[in-house]
Amino acid sequence: MPNGYSKVTWVEHAEYEESQVHQLYCPLLSSGMAFGAQRWVATLQCQCECLAILMSSTVPTRDHTGITAGGRRNMLKLAQRITDNFYAGVCVSSVHKWNKLNVGHVDEDVRVMTRKSVDILSNGGPMQEMSHIAKGQDHGNCVSLLLASAMNSNQSSMLILQETCIDAAGLLVVSAPVDIPAMHVAMNGGDSTYVALLPSGFAIVPDGPPGSRGGPTSMGGSLLSVAFQILVNSLPTAKVTVESVETVNNLISCTVQKIKAAFQCES
Template sequence: MQNGSSFVTWVENVDVRDKTEELHPKLIPIVELGFAFGVRRWISNLQVQAEHFIYSMGINTSPSDSPISLEGRRSLAITTKRMVISFCSDVCNSTYHHWSSSNKTREKTMEVKTNKRMGDPGKPPGLHRTVGCTIDLISSHNRVFDYLRDIHNRPQWERISSNSIVHELATFSTDPDPRNCISVLAISRLNNFLLLLECSTDETGSFVIFAPIKKATFQSLLCGVDQEIQLMPFGFCILPNVSGSILDGTLRTMVFQITVKSVSSKQAVEVVTQIGKETLHKIIEVVN
């Protein structure tokens, strides 16, 4: 259009089948009110993706952005996109990614599910064990997101950041909302690794996803080198909890992964489940 905006005509054809008996009761209102599917979700996602492209390509920038070259921004954006896609694939339940209940916490507030896979492209070699759980929080969706994305809070809930100094090596916005950004974090106790982090939020939900990368890899990405690096993402999906027709708290899904090499698969599940349990309680103490 002449004012620089885009005019979008949205046509949607939906085949609706009653699958409510297969959904968890907490998810039914989210689906029915359009937070999961439908025009509300698609329009919101289209807006986020358009802004993400404009900012990642350096067409728009934010005053708070680190001085990163256009090539560096693009390489970091491409790598974080792979990280987010990998995380979402890990969370999904399908024939390939089959989850089984493994409630080792013995707590009603946290049902743990696990899956195992081997030979996933883009991941470190070995058997991968993924542990995930979804819990109710009474705090608002925005409060939970703001707490988890703040790097100064990480030592309060993250095991590898405990008793460490966390600082931002590089960051740039992916949206007019400065909370939507891609960052690279340094943790004082990690000598050879950094954390690649992406935070994103809109009215239908949020995520905070991160993965360790080698320092040499980060330097290559800053120089604009597009390379297929091995990523093992961790993180959180945060959904507004809908009660009736109003927002009431938050549904938060937490996912941790481990590569099984020198330990048994059963021991790996126990280790990563314990990490998830500790992280869960530390977050609940603050935001709930």
């Protein structure tokens, strides 16, 4: 264009089977917010800001680890892997399908997807932020390296890599425990492809356009998706037990309640 900028026209075609969509997500899809320009532009903006940081000679950070510039870039790349793996874990495909469970004392509509994976997970304990890397102008877009201190002598400390993303399309918080020796190699600029990741987290998106519920000035509600990927057995032939399902169900219920309390939600 004459002013030196580029003008891009983007036409997005998306097809989905309405009968297969949960009723809670119908307003979001019919409004165009799920696959429309607002989501794509917001995603592109966040990605451009992240790429600008990756290509920059200096990466804005605050940490207590003496991490190298190459290590900071490795952390950003690992964060992208965490997000990709999280979405791959919650999306249905022809290979990995969700199966409804009716076991134990679980009365809700609980569905489980099993995969063959090796990783570790820590639950509970005080957290300390060891490193914080900004991914964009919004302070909510960042990558953090957290130290989960042991709660008792039978547990060991653990590093957790977390990514938070917020834009006009929604909010995403994803984290994964990381192997300490492998993470030390990555933070020193070494190869980060050997860092095993099993991410968990949650995403919040609007349930429709503003005013879709309660009049033109109403902001409507939100849709919360929570997912935990937990290694319950290292044997590839192992079956999901009732105890494991009840543990995960209680964990998800507790997490949802804490998120609602943090946002001061009444329902």
